[in-house]
Amino acid sequence: MTTPVPQHPHRIARRSDSAAPARNLLVYASVAVLSGWVLLGAAVALNLPMEVFLLAVNFLGLLLPAILLTWREGGGVAVRRLLRDAVRLPVHWWWLPVAGLGLPAVVWSFSAALGAAQPLTLAVLSGFAVQLLSSWLIINIWEETGWTGYFQRRAMVRWGTIGGSLLTALLFAAIHLPLAFAGGNVLVNIASLLIAGVGLRLLIAGVDGWTGGSLLTVGLLHASFNATPALIDPSHDWIRLAVTLVAGLAVALVLRRRRGEA
Template sequence: MSALTRSPYRPWAYSPWPFFLLTYLFSWTCFGIVLALRQPVSFTPPSPALLLSVLGDFGPFVAATLLTTLASGRQGLRALLVQLKPARLPLPVVLVSALSVPLLVTAANLLSLASGGAAPRHWLHANTGTLVLLFAFVLFGVAEQTGWRGYAQPRLNARYGPLVTSVVLGVLWATWHLPLFWVTGSGQYGQAFAPYVLEVVGWSFLMSWVWERGGGRVLPCVLLHFSINVTAVTLGTGADSAEWRSELWGVLMVALAWVFRRSPQASLAHRD
């Protein structure tokens, strides 16, 4: 299933690049205002910086729905949004979407511990604010993946195949977060950018796999996005586990690249 429908009078509708331009323009405007305010992102109480950063998270959704409506009208918009509709998914897709990231982070912690590294201060941590975050994480998954996977993925796949698509989307997805590295209280604040890019590209490879195996639907990508965010706020990480995590993501990407190379046309089957 794909929202990529033909419109012979609008050739730009088949290119992902107007989407990337509009997404960055919308989101970086919001993130830039947050930087100018010099306020931390705060949930208690909600700060103007929080509201603007959340609005910026909707950049991919705004760009995808706007461009789809301009190109294909209500019918195209319906085809885009129906990818979010709950549907029966293959069990491996559900399991990979929900469990792959927490299992990888846990494996990195255990390998670090086995090699003499420090254990996490807390293996699991949560508080009353976590429940609020769970709702926000669903919202963020819809806001981002409707654009990255619902709009950009089929267009990039049609041109370059799943392997190149995974790398390009991963790098652009990571770089899209760049202004937030300077925003106190954001999920990216204080992180090193290069390891972050590697990890996000790893997420992108997984996103491509669950998107294709899920029949070109965005729903499993939203579930995977949710799992990534939940893992970040509930699973502890040891001080020495980052290197192991990077190595495990590298192994996973090589394995998925081999899968994509063996069946480069698999994901293209979702074109209309």
């Protein structure tokens, strides 16, 4: 297998997405958010098992419209390119362990310093590994094929890396909004969604480019964020959110300095 040529996020986007009509981005955002509100809202309101509804949103509200709109814009060639990105290895193999273990390791270390880390027993580590792999392979690769592979890349072309990522973060939080009403303080839950969205989307903006457009790696990063709570005390989940936000802002600063974006 030949090694993909390293690319920057803006070059990945312009490779196939520069002509994406703004109305297509609006259609994608509308379908995604509406599917989240209807399906996740129904699950919360009726106290139904969430997993089935999450899968429905993932494949019907995110992946399917991404494929259909990609086909509309570029035909079968563009769809195949998008799906290849979903299984594309990063330009350097070490991006996979960095994406999968970097965030959990930092969060666990800070939590340990505050006495809020779970002991790294076999049970804890195996639970983390199962959650990481299942979230990555079943959900996050395909979720990021929609969010990153279709929407965020095009949004970054139109509004810049930072602006496009922040818009994606807002929609990412919006699609999960019904989950804020599932328990706890609603305002705190909404704030958590926004913080997670901003941190993740800025991190992904960098990782997508630095790995040569590997949505496989982007999905693993997202899965690592989802699995990290298994390593810390639930009352200290703010550490995970804070680390993700700071890491995302650091990536944004690097990208801005490299390209001189406002």
